[in-house]
Amino acid sequence: MGNFLQKEPPPPMVLVPPMFDFPPLAARTRMLESSYDLLFGKLALRCLFEDYLEQARHFNTRIMLKPIDDPHVDLVANVSGPLDNNKGENILGDASFRWQRDLDDPHTFMDLYVSNAHEILRLRSCAYYPKYGVGAFGVFPLLVEKRMHSEDYGVLGLRYGSENLSIGTTFLPFPLVSEVPRSAWVVGRIGRLTAGVQYKPDFGIKDSARFNNLMNWSCAVGYGLGSSSPLSPSFNFGLEFAKSSQLIASFYQHVVVQRRVKNPFEESVIVGITNYIDFGFELETRIKGDESSNSVEKSIFQVAASWQANKNFLVKGKLGHVSSSIALAFKSWWRPSFTFSISAxxxxxxxxxxxxxxxxIEDLREASYQRADPNYVMLTPTKEHLAEGIMRNIGNRPMLQSDITSGNFDNIPRNLKPIDQFL
Structure with missing residues (x-):
């Protein structure tokens, strides 16, 4: 009876909501692209500058579903077009049916893509073996309106990837002698420093596909902290010298912050919530080119920031030299989940x-809540989780004190693990 009367109150809790879109859909096909085009914060900046910032006077609808009985396959369909068809624009539609061998490894897959645009039917396939770090991939346009470029006949690629090195090349199945290789890249990482070089000629220009043509080469260097897990703050600065004519400086930071919360719809033991804030900047300056070109085109910049207040609301804004945008997105974590966004x-x-x-409408990524303690013990995905000690430490240290700072992500859900275990 004494133990019953002296029952301790329930421990305080902190909400750790899932990110709206993690991992990003582009990460599922990263093995088909050059590591040079995805590192140096490029993938994170692409998502920050584009996701939910819809084109003016246009709508965009996306459906992402997978069958309950076979989670190895899924379907992604897109329909986009103008709100008013005064300019005679067409409504574009496409769909991709994907098979993935391992649910925990998205790098071995095959997908079939159909569209009413230029590429009517396309097949893509990739096989990657993490044990050896080698992979092969191919992109084959089966039906094309008109084969005008060399890529319209298909592209094959080989790559090697480890934690600190990525080497790869792409080539045409039936190439001309002057078109071998189609592209090549080498990227290496030492500690927090990443550097890479890429050869990527423009075959649309006569006699351009030459190794001694400096316009075909790009190099970049980046400095980064943290990991790509949303539970871990990260920082990345990149400097790129592209095609011997452009200097591109970029900066991206992902911040995990905590704030007090007093929500009448939540239990009294909930004292805080985790927020995700992202900030990115990109400046592109032309250092060589036609002197008669417009001065606006010589210097292009864009700045963007996003704030996810909880699991349901996201605010994002972007400032550019030509236009600026602001977007508000609402997401319901039903199954399938539903997201509505409006942008000005x-x-x-x-x-x-x-x-x-x-x-x-999505059924690919599920809500993943995580305990904010060093053990990262996962409870049921529909429950919020405990964070012992938050009351005495709130305001002095982050609520997410765990072994993620040491790079240990083994015991956290698949949707919250980093996507950069190898380059």
């Missing part, structure tokens, strides 16, 4: 504001 776009050249809309 301000065109600085004409001084006009327009709106864009987006709708997403």
């Amino acid at each position: 776009v301000r065109d600085h050249t004409v001084g006009k504001t327009s709106f864009g809309f987006g709708i997403r």
